Amino acid sequence: MRTMRMRTMSWLAGLSLLVACSGAKAPVATNGAPASSSSTATGSPEPTHVTNVDVSPAIAAVVGAADRDAEDTKLDAGRHPAETLAFFGIVPGQHVAELVVGFGYTTELLARAVAPSGVVYGENDKFVLEKFAEKGWAARLAKPVNKLVVRVDRELEDPLPAEAHDLDAVLFVLFYHDTVWLETDRAKMNASIFKSLKKGGVYGIVDHSGRPGTGTTEALSLHRIEEKVVREEITAAGFVLAADASFMRNPDDARDWNASPMKAGEKRGKSDRFVLKFVKP
Numbered sequence: 126m127r128t129m130r131m132r133t134m135s136w137l138a139g140l141s142l143l144v145a146c147s148g149a150k151a152p153v154a155t156n157g158a159p160a161s162s163s164s165t166a167t168g169s170p171e172p173t174h175v176t177n178v179d180v181s182p183a184i185a186a187v188v189g190a191a192d193r194d195a196e197d198t199k200l201d202a203g204r205h206p207a208e209t210l211a212f213f214g215i216v217p218g219q220h221v222a223e224l225v226v227g228f229g230y231t232t233e234l235l236a237r238a239v240a241p242s243g244v245v246y247g248e249n250d251k252f253v254l255e256k257f258a259e260k261g262w263a264a265r266l267a268k269p270v271n272k273l274v275v276r277v278d279r280e281l282e283d284p285l286p287a288e289a290h291d292l293d294a295v296l297f298v299l300f301y302h303d304t305v306w307l308e309t310d311r312a313k314m315n316a317s318i319f320k321s322l323k324k325g326g327v328y329g330i331v332d333h334s335g336r337p338g339t340g341t342t343e344a345l346s347l348h349r350i351e352e353k354v355v356r357e358e359i360t361a362a363g364f365v366l367a368a369d370a371s372f373m374r375n376p377d378d379a380r381d382w383n384a385s386p387m388k389a390g391e392k393r394g395k396s397d398r399f400v401l402k403f404v405k406p
Contacts, residue, residue, distance in 0.1 A: 172402075173368040178208040183217070187237040192270065197230055203395065206234050208372045209298075213329040213402060215239065219293040222246035222277075222321070224284050225253060225300040228261035229271070235296070236273045246289045248277040252307070282313045291323040298331045299398075301355055305344035315362035319405055328364055328403040330355055331373065333384040333396045348384040352399040364403035373398035 188207045209231075215221065215238045225248065226232045232247040239245060249258055266276055277286060281304060295318050304311055318328055335349035343349050356366060378397035
């Protein structure tokens with residue numbers, strides 16, 4: 126474990142850039158109508174494919190807030206924060222969590238969206254904090270707008286404290302693939318997340334898409350993971366895949382280049398990304 130981590134230290138500089146400046150309306154189908162689901166031969170509902178996300182005025186106001194940091198707003202074009210919040214159903218009053226928040230780009234958006242009475246648990250593990258995130262994360266938490274955020278320093282196998290239960294949503298943005306080279310016990314992690322959510326709670330995943338057949342083999346070298354692997358691992362924990370969305374898809378991405386910010390260059394923010402909404406039945 127120690128050897129693998131040492132090999133990835135230079136790569137982490139690029140990763141730090143990514144994470145640093147890293148009850149809603151029903152999703153809509155292609156025609157803009159409320160999405161519907163059908164059943165497979167086994168009786169399990171098929172996931173809804175969402176091409177158009179209905180962004181409410183409240184979510185638009187969150188993303189468009191004049192007091193957001195300029196470094197955050199520069200990333201919005203590639204991160205699609207309004208569609209992300211809307212697709213995962215984030216609304217005022219919810220209790221939600223984000224895993225491996227880095228410097229808290231998405232965490233702050235969550236805090237703004239669940240205000241004034243919600244709660245956001247923002248988790249980082251020891252490795253991420255010690256290597257690059259501590260100073261920036263602490264600075265983020267000092268901002269008044271993040272008063273609803275509860276700092277959580279825990280390891281990914283059991284990422285949330287006991288008081289974080291019956292949550293409305295847990296988001297994992299552009300980091301699930303990193304659990305591979307970090308050698309996280311993902312089965313244990315996903316089981317813990319399942320336990321922390323209420324019935325009907327959302328487990329939201331956004332990640333860089335790997336090519337078919339690559340599995341987890343390019344999680345470090347290309348900063349990617351095959352979508353099929355994520356679907357299988359999370360449904361194995363008991364979740365149901367309720368919907369996937371295409372607002373971060375890029376059919377022009379050959380998926381053969383490193384999507385880390387240090388390596389991506391002008392391609393940064395243009396990787397093909399899958400967006401998956403799992404639900405606790």
